Amino acid sequence: KEGLWDLTVMHTNDTHAHLDDAARRMTKINEVRSETNHNILLDAGDVFSGDLYFTKWNGLADLKMMNMMGYDAMTFGNHEFDKGPTVLSDFLSGNSATVDPANRYHFEAPEFPIVSANVDVSNEPKLKSFVKKPQTFTAGEEKEAGIHPYILLDVDGEKVAVFGLTTEDTATTSSPGKSIIFNDAFETAQNTVKAIQEEEKANKIIALTHIGHNRDLELAKKVKGIDLIIGGHTHTLVDKMEVVNNEEPTIVAQAKEYGQFLGRVDVAFDENGVVQ
Numbered sequence: 296k297e298g299l300w301d302l303t304v305m306h307t308n309d310t311h312a313h314l315d316d317a318a319r320r321m322t323k324i325n326e327v328r329s330e331t332n333h334n335i336l337l338d339a340g341d342v343f344s345g346d347l348y349f350t351k352w353n354g355l356a357d358l359k360m361m362n363m364m365g366y367d368a369m370t371f372g373n374h375e376f377d378k379g380p381t382v383l384s385d386f387l388s389g390n391s392a393t394v395d396p397a398n399r400y401h402f403e404a405p406e407f408p409i410v411s412a413n414v415d416v417s418n419e420p421k422l423k424s425f426v427k428k429p430q431t432f433t434a435g436e437e438k439e440a441g442i443h444p445y446i447l448l449d450v451d452g453e454k455v456a457v458f459g460l461t462t463e464d465t466a467t468t469s470s471p472g473k474s475i476i477f478n479d480a481f482e483t484a485q486n487t488v489k490a491i492q493e494e495e496k497a498n499k500i501i502a503l504t505h506i507g508h509n510r511d512l513e514l515a516k517k518v519k520g521i522d523l524i525i526g527g528h529t530h531t532l533v534d535k536m537e538v539v540n541n542e543e544p545t546i547v548a549q550a551k552e553y554g555q556f557l558g559r560v561d562v563a564f565d566e567n568g569v570v571q
Contacts, residue, residue: 299563299571300453303327303334304501306550306558308527309372310338310357311345313553317360323557324364328435331561333450335434336365339527339549340372340461340505343386353378353394354386355402366407367434367448370459371414372505372527376471380421387425387440406437410459410503412444413483415476422475429495445487447495456497458487460504460514462528480506481517488520498568501525508533511547515539522570523562524548532556544570 305327307320328334342357343349349357354375361369375383385393389404408430416422427441434448434455445458462468463477471477484502491497502524504511508531511524516539523546530552537547550558563571 298566301331301333301561301563302450302455302499303331304523304525304560304562305334305336306339306525306548306560307554308339308505308525308550308558309341309530309552310554311341311374311552312343312349312354312357313346314348314356314360316554320554320557321360321364327557327559333453335367335448335450335455337457337501337503337525338366338369339503339525340370341374341527342369343372344374344377351394353382355389355391355394358386358389358405359400359402362403362406365435367432367438368408368410368446368457368459368503369405370503370505371409371411371461373462373465373469376465376469376475379470380416380419380472380475384421384425387422387442405440408432408438408440408446409442410444410446410457411442412458412460412487413463413478413480414461415478416442418476419472419474445491447497453499454495454497455499455501456491456495457501457503458484458491460484460502460506462506480504480510481514484514484518484521488518492520499564508547508549511549512537512539515545515547516541519543521545522564522568523560525558525560546570
């Protein structure tokens, strides 16, 4: 329709090192890119733990695939903290010395940022060097690795904000250590959306979350201004469009598990950034 701006959001979650279908995923991503004008690719966390690929490579094999597929952003799942800050630091830097001292497989750092608004790693010596301020990146291009509360993706001249949330019980269900703080997801979301609207003047806002589907629905009801929630954690297959109306509509999506599906949301925004 006239005056509307279309965006296709491709997404995965809870892949848990299941890379057997990676070629199929790559083919599908390329297919969607070829048939849409504006598209981004996001992951809602839990790349870590669950398959022999992880046992051997600590997430670096997944990372190599994700770089090849051209992900635009990822958020932390609880399982990203399963092996503590050192292994997560190796993942964020592409350091393969512990799993492949000769670097025969040429692993590299992520070519996309991690968005995480409610996980505070600034007091963790292994991770604090990765902490970055909000930044604008061009969608579909290689990006510098780092942990940002939110980022802005420049999609053909339009700004799309993406911020991340991780389930707070990671502190006890995983092994992040004592120095990483998991702040309240809803309160953080409220403050982050406000900052994006006021400081960045961005009106297209995506929450990339690893808090579970029911909490995503609750988030949509409680926090105004989020256009789309791309979720993970509960391995939920949202195969029919779920829309929560909180003055303005919020779409809530999740794509099951293990990379069996590539999630796809086609959304149209009006000139005020409202989903139509």
